[in-house]
Amino acid sequence: MIETSLQSFVEGRGQSEAARLLGVTAPAIHKALAANRDIRVVELPDGSFSAGELRPFPSQRKSKAA
Template sequence: MSIGIADSRDLAAAVAHDAIDQLAAAVDTINQLEALLKAARVGAGRDTETARLLDLGIYAISVQTNDFDYAREMLRGRLDSSAPQKPSASKRGAPCPDRLPLKVFAAGRQHEAARDLGVQQAAISKAIRVGRAVFVTRQADGSYSATEEKPFPSPRSGGAV
Protein backbone atom coordinates (compact mmCIF):
# COMPACT_ATOMS: atom_id res chain seq x y z
CA MET A 1 0.00 0.00 0.00
CA SER A 2 1.46 3.34 -1.01
CA ILE A 3 0.81 6.64 0.65
CA GLY A 4 0.26 9.79 -1.44
CA ILE A 5 2.45 12.87 -1.14
CA ALA A 6 -0.35 14.95 0.39
CA ASP A 7 -1.08 12.17 2.88
CA SER A 8 2.60 11.85 3.79
CA ARG A 9 2.80 15.62 4.38
CA ASP A 10 -0.27 15.45 6.62
CA LEU A 11 1.29 12.53 8.48
CA ALA A 12 4.60 14.38 8.85
CA ALA A 13 2.78 17.44 10.17
CA ALA A 14 0.86 15.29 12.66
CA VAL A 15 4.09 13.66 13.84
CA ALA A 16 5.75 17.07 14.20
CA HIS A 17 2.81 18.41 16.22
CA ASP A 18 2.92 15.33 18.46
CA ALA A 19 6.67 15.87 18.96
CA ILE A 20 5.99 19.49 19.96
CA ASP A 21 3.38 18.26 22.46
CA GLN A 22 5.82 15.70 23.89
CA LEU A 23 8.54 18.35 24.25
CA ALA A 24 6.07 20.59 26.08
CA ALA A 25 5.21 17.72 28.45
CA ALA A 26 8.93 17.09 29.04
CA VAL A 27 9.48 20.75 29.89
CA ASP A 28 6.58 20.61 32.37
CA THR A 29 8.10 17.56 34.06
CA ILE A 30 11.55 19.15 34.20
CA ASN A 31 10.07 22.32 35.72
CA GLN A 32 8.48 20.19 38.45
CA LEU A 33 11.84 18.54 39.15
CA GLU A 34 13.52 21.93 39.30
CA ALA A 35 10.97 23.12 41.87
CA LEU A 36 11.62 19.98 43.91
CA LEU A 37 15.39 20.55 43.88
CA LYS A 38 14.98 24.21 44.78
CA ALA A 39 12.78 23.26 47.73
CA ALA A 40 15.40 20.75 48.89
CA ARG A 41 18.14 23.37 48.43
CA VAL A 42 16.55 25.68 51.01
CA GLY A 43 17.30 23.22 53.83
CA ALA A 44 20.73 22.14 52.57
CA GLY A 45 22.77 24.86 54.23
CA ARG A 46 25.26 27.19 52.63
CA ASP A 47 28.56 25.46 51.82
CA THR A 48 27.77 21.78 52.10
CA GLU A 49 28.38 18.99 49.64
CA THR A 50 24.60 18.46 49.44
CA ALA A 51 24.07 22.14 48.58
CA ARG A 52 26.68 21.97 45.81
CA LEU A 53 25.06 18.82 44.35
CA LEU A 54 21.61 20.43 44.45
CA ASP A 55 22.98 23.57 42.77
CA LEU A 56 24.53 21.40 40.06
CA GLY A 57 21.20 19.60 39.57
CA ILE A 58 19.30 22.89 39.34
CA TYR A 59 21.79 24.16 36.76
CA ALA A 60 21.58 20.96 34.69
CA ILE A 61 17.78 21.08 34.76
CA SER A 62 17.68 24.70 33.62
CA VAL A 63 20.03 23.89 30.73
CA GLN A 64 17.88 20.91 29.69
CA THR A 65 14.71 23.00 29.90
CA ASN A 66 16.27 25.62 27.65
CA ASP A 67 17.40 22.93 25.19
CA PHE A 68 13.89 21.43 25.01
CA ASP A 69 12.29 24.87 24.64
CA TYR A 70 14.71 25.69 21.83
CA ALA A 71 14.06 22.35 20.09
CA ARG A 72 10.31 22.89 20.38
CA GLU A 73 10.49 26.40 18.92
CA MET A 74 12.80 25.29 16.10
CA LEU A 75 10.45 22.42 15.24
CA ARG A 76 7.44 24.73 15.33
CA GLY A 77 9.27 27.22 13.07
CA ARG A 78 10.25 24.52 10.59
CA LEU A 79 6.70 23.22 10.56
CA ASP A 80 5.24 26.70 10.00
CA SER A 81 7.67 27.45 7.18
CA SER A 82 7.21 24.10 5.43
CA ALA A 83 4.84 23.41 2.56
CA PRO A 84 1.29 24.63 3.11
CA GLN A 85 -0.72 22.32 5.30
CA LYS A 86 -4.41 21.63 5.24
CA PRO A 87 -6.04 23.86 7.82
CA SER A 88 -6.67 21.82 10.92
CA ALA A 89 -9.68 23.98 11.71
CA SER A 90 -11.67 22.07 9.11
CA LYS A 91 -11.39 19.00 11.32
CA ARG A 92 -12.69 20.90 14.34
CA GLY A 93 -15.15 23.31 12.75
CA ALA A 94 -17.01 21.11 10.32
CA PRO A 95 -19.56 18.60 11.51
CA CYS A 96 -17.95 15.25 12.16
CA PRO A 97 -19.01 12.34 10.09
CA ASP A 98 -20.59 9.87 12.53
CA ARG A 99 -17.40 9.58 14.55
CA LEU A 100 -13.62 9.79 14.27
CA PRO A 101 -11.00 7.48 15.73
CA LEU A 102 -9.18 9.19 18.61
CA LYS A 103 -5.90 8.90 16.71
CA VAL A 104 -7.33 10.97 13.84
CA PHE A 105 -9.13 13.46 16.12
CA ALA A 106 -5.95 14.13 18.15
CA ALA A 107 -3.42 14.04 15.29
CA GLY A 108 -1.07 16.96 15.81
CA ARG A 109 -3.19 18.48 18.58
CA GLN A 110 -3.13 16.19 21.60
CA HIS A 111 -3.33 19.03 24.14
CA GLU A 112 -6.35 20.57 22.40
CA ALA A 113 -8.00 17.16 22.01
CA ALA A 114 -7.50 16.51 25.72
CA ARG A 115 -9.08 19.85 26.56
CA ASP A 116 -12.00 19.15 24.19
CA LEU A 117 -12.62 15.80 25.92
CA GLY A 118 -11.94 16.98 29.48
CA VAL A 119 -8.97 14.65 30.09
CA GLN A 120 -5.19 14.95 30.52
CA GLN A 121 -2.96 14.91 27.44
CA ALA A 122 -1.23 11.83 28.87
CA ALA A 123 -4.53 9.92 28.70
CA ILE A 124 -4.85 10.75 24.99
CA SER A 125 -1.25 9.75 24.33
CA LYS A 126 -1.55 6.44 26.20
CA ALA A 127 -4.86 5.48 24.58
CA ILE A 128 -3.34 6.04 21.14
CA ARG A 129 -0.06 4.32 22.04
CA VAL A 130 -1.71 1.13 23.32
CA GLY A 131 -4.20 1.05 20.44
CA ARG A 132 -7.44 1.44 22.38
CA ALA A 133 -10.54 1.57 20.15
CA VAL A 134 -11.70 5.06 21.17
CA PHE A 135 -13.98 7.07 18.90
CA VAL A 136 -14.86 10.77 19.20
CA THR A 137 -18.23 12.24 18.29
CA ARG A 138 -19.17 15.89 18.02
CA GLN A 139 -22.36 16.69 19.87
CA ALA A 140 -25.09 19.08 18.63
CA ASP A 141 -23.91 21.77 21.09
CA GLY A 142 -20.36 21.65 19.65
CA SER A 143 -18.83 19.67 22.50
CA TYR A 144 -17.11 16.33 21.99
CA SER A 145 -17.59 12.94 23.62
CA ALA A 146 -15.48 9.83 23.37
CA THR A 147 -16.55 6.20 23.49
CA GLU A 148 -14.39 3.12 23.75
CA GLU A 149 -15.40 -0.08 21.99
CA LYS A 150 -14.47 -3.34 23.67
CA PRO A 151 -15.21 -6.92 22.66
CA PHE A 152 -17.98 -8.72 24.51
CA PRO A 153 -17.50 -10.97 26.26
CA SER A 154 -14.07 -9.83 27.34
CA PRO A 155 -11.29 -12.11 26.11
CA ARG A 156 -9.82 -12.07 29.65
CA SER A 157 -12.93 -13.47 31.25
CA GLY A 158 -12.95 -16.55 29.02
CA GLY A 159 -16.52 -15.86 27.93
CA ALA A 160 -18.06 -16.27 31.37
CA VAL A 161 -20.55 -13.62 32.40
Protein backbone atom coordinates in the same frame (compact mmCIF):
# COMPACT_ATOMS: atom_id res chain seq x y z
CA MET B 1 -23.19 13.89 14.73
CA ILE B 2 -19.74 13.33 13.32
CA GLU B 3 -17.72 10.31 14.52
CA THR B 4 -13.96 9.94 14.11
CA SER B 5 -11.16 7.85 15.57
CA LEU B 6 -9.15 9.24 18.46
CA GLN B 7 -6.08 9.13 16.21
CA SER B 8 -7.73 11.40 13.61
CA PHE B 9 -9.13 13.68 16.31
CA VAL B 10 -5.65 14.17 17.77
CA GLU B 11 -4.02 14.65 14.36
CA GLY B 12 -6.38 17.55 13.68
CA ARG B 13 -6.09 19.22 17.06
CA GLY B 14 -2.97 18.02 18.88
CA GLN B 15 -2.84 16.02 22.09
CA SER B 16 -3.24 18.95 24.49
CA GLU B 17 -6.28 20.42 22.73
CA ALA B 18 -7.88 16.98 22.25
CA ALA B 19 -7.38 16.25 25.95
CA ARG B 20 -8.94 19.58 26.94
CA LEU B 21 -11.96 19.02 24.68
CA LEU B 22 -12.51 15.51 26.08
CA GLY B 23 -11.90 16.44 29.72
CA VAL B 24 -8.86 14.22 30.22
CA THR B 25 -5.11 14.80 30.49
CA ALA B 26 -2.68 14.85 27.58
CA PRO B 27 -0.82 11.85 29.08
CA ALA B 28 -4.11 9.90 29.04
CA ILE B 29 -4.48 10.65 25.33
CA HIS B 30 -0.87 9.59 24.70
CA LYS B 31 -1.35 6.34 26.62
CA ALA B 32 -4.57 5.49 24.72
CA LEU B 33 -2.84 6.12 21.38
CA ALA B 34 0.24 4.10 22.37
CA ALA B 35 -1.99 1.18 23.40
CA ASN B 36 -3.78 1.41 20.04
CA ARG B 37 -7.19 1.50 21.77
CA ASP B 38 -10.26 1.70 19.51
CA ILE B 39 -11.67 4.95 20.84
CA ARG B 40 -14.22 6.92 18.81
CA VAL B 41 -14.87 10.63 19.29
CA VAL B 42 -18.29 12.07 18.50
CA GLU B 43 -19.03 15.75 17.99
CA LEU B 44 -22.37 16.48 19.63
CA PRO B 45 -24.95 18.95 18.25
CA ASP B 46 -23.97 21.59 20.83
CA GLY B 47 -20.33 21.53 19.63
CA SER B 48 -18.98 19.52 22.56
CA PHE B 49 -17.28 16.14 22.21
CA SER B 50 -17.79 12.71 23.71
CA ALA B 51 -15.59 9.63 23.40
CA GLY B 52 -16.20 5.93 23.84
CA GLU B 53 -14.22 2.76 23.34
CA LEU B 54 -15.31 -0.15 21.16
CA ARG B 55 -14.45 -3.43 22.88
CA PRO B 56 -15.40 -7.03 22.33
CA PHE B 57 -18.19 -8.45 24.43
CA PRO B 58 -17.63 -10.14 26.71
CA SER B 59 -14.38 -8.36 27.44
CA GLN B 60 -11.43 -10.66 28.02
CA ARG B 61 -9.20 -9.51 30.85
CA LYS B 62 -5.52 -10.30 30.65
CA SER B 63 -4.46 -12.51 33.54
CA LYS B 64 -1.47 -11.40 35.56
CA ALA B 65 1.43 -13.80 35.89
CA ALA B 66 1.84 -15.06 39.44
